[in-house]
Amino acid sequence: MVLCGVSRQILGSSCGAWARLLQRQSRGCVYSSIHGFNQEEIREKLQAFPGGSIDLLKQESGVAVLTINNPSRMNAFSGSMMVDLEEMVSQLENWTDCKGLIVQGAAGTFCSGSDLNAVRAISNPQDGMKMCMFMQNALTRLLRLPLISVALVEGRALGGGAELTTACDFRIMASGSVIQFVHKHMGLVPGWGGAARLVRIVGSQNALKLLGGALKVDPELGLQIGLADGVLEVPGAEEGAGTLLQQAENWLSRYTKGPTPVIQAVKKVVLSGRELPLSEALRTEKDVFGTVWGGPANLRALASKSKHK
Numbered sequence: 001m002v003l004c005g006v007s008r009q010i011l012g013s014s015c016g017a018w019a020r021l022l023q024r025q026s027r028g029c030v031y032s033s034i035h036g037f038n039q040e041e042i043r044e045k046l047q048a049f050p051g052g053s054i055d056l057l058k059q060e061s062g063v064a065v066l067t068i069n070n071p072s073r074m075n076a077f078s079g080s081m082m083v084d085l086e087e088m089v090s091q092l093e094n095w096t097d098c099k100g101l102i103v104q105g106a107a108g109t110f111c112s113g114s115d116l117n118a119v120r121a122i123s124n125p126q127d128g129m130k131m132c133m134f135m136q137n138a139l140t141r142l143l144r145l146p147l148i149s150v151a152l153v154e155g156r157a158l159g160g161g162a163e164l165t166t167a168c169d170f171r172i173m174a175s176g177s178v179i180q181f182v183h184k185h186m187g188l189v190p191g192w193g194g195a196a197r198l199v200r201i202v203g204s205q206n207a208l209k210l211l212g213g214a215l216k217v218d219p220e221l222g223l224q225i226g227l228a229d230g231v232l233e234v235p236g237a238e239e240g241a242g243t244l245l246q247q248a249e250n251w252l253s254r255y256t257k258g259p260t261p262v263i264q265a266v267k268k269v270v271l272s273g274r275e276l277p278l279s280e281a282l283r284t285e286k287d288v289f290g291t292v293w294g295g296p297a298n299l300r301a302l303a304s305k306s307k308h309k
């Protein structure tokens with residue numbers, strides 16, 4: 001997403017496949033062919049493990065809802081759902097009006113990680129690493145979208161499900177929910193980028209405790225260590241379905257309210273500050289600033305002589 005000068009010049013010209021390749025690499029992928037990653041090969045392999053779906057609802061408000069949908073397996077990720085996820089991220093990358101995203105699980109629980117049936121079938125290190133590269137690419141691109149994202153955790157977020165929550169800007173936990181990096185109990189460590197992101201969210205001491213102890217993080221502990229950014233009460237049945245999602249939309253709205261270019265610019269400067277060395281982050285901030293300075297929202301605010309009391 002943050003392009004270097006050379007890539008930007010090349011992309012500006014019309015050199016077809018080469019430009020597209022560069023664009024794909026610079027979009028936020030961690031792995032490409034130079035790392036021995038063959039996207040088509042792994043897609044085909046993953047498609048051999050079908051089940052469930054990833055559903056994307058793009059709303060006029062500019063806030064989309066992404067639903068992990070495989071209730072009979074507690075929303076575990078089948079292979080085809082991993083491919084779906086990558087496709088939904090591509091759709092979001094091409095959605096120019098995006099401002100916000102809520103990632104939720106279907107039917108009252110978040111996600112129980114990889115589908116263990118698929119995991120058993122690809123339990124050799126080569127296939128495991130291919131799946132891991134595929135998911136790292138997809139989740140890195142998810143986190144780098146120019147919108148503000150929140151994982152709405154209801155029920156359980158286990159293993160890869162816990163990792164998925166860290167690929168969002170914020171996490172809000174419903175009462176009674178649990179985030180648990182169960183990898184140690186599976187004889188594993190996170191592989192979808194969840195450890196690297198967790199360290200940046202809660203610090204290395206807390207990350208070591210959560211991974212080393214496979215600790216269950218409830219909303220109270222989540223708030224205490226900074227893994228959770230908010231807690232929502234699960235509404236009673238009489239209050240009607242969808243209320244938790246409405247609460248999440250309401251929670252997110254304080255960050256997504258306002259003109260789309262400004263919200264996108266906010267995310268871009270925070271993202272570059274988080275990911276780039278300081279000099280590069282400063283230069284990116286200057287470039288992003290240039291996109292909003294003198295823009296419609298800026299001129300409107302200046303004309304209204306607004307006071308920030």
Ligand SMILES: CC[C@@H](C(=O)O)C(=O)SCCNC(=O)CCNC(=O)[C@H](O)C(C)(C)COP(=O)(O)OP(=O)(O)OC[C@H]1O[C@@H](n2cnc3c(N)ncnc32)[C@H](O)[C@@H]1OP(=O)(O)O
Pocket residue numbers: 072073074076112113114115116117119156158159160161163182183186188189190191192
């Ligand atoms: C690759 C490693 C890592 C990663 O990707 O980074 C992983 O994610 S590994 C997967 C980690 N997750 C697990 O180990 C979850 C194991 N399951 C459970 O602990 C429990 O099922 C539960 C999620 C706590 C729910 O318990 P409960 O409420 O008692 O329901 P059931 O156990 O009856 O579950 C209903 C149904 O769902 C199936 N299920 C649940 N999780 C998975 C899964 N990850 N893969 C495949 N299937 C899953 C469970 O087997 C039940 O199905 P049936 O037995 O057919 O009823």
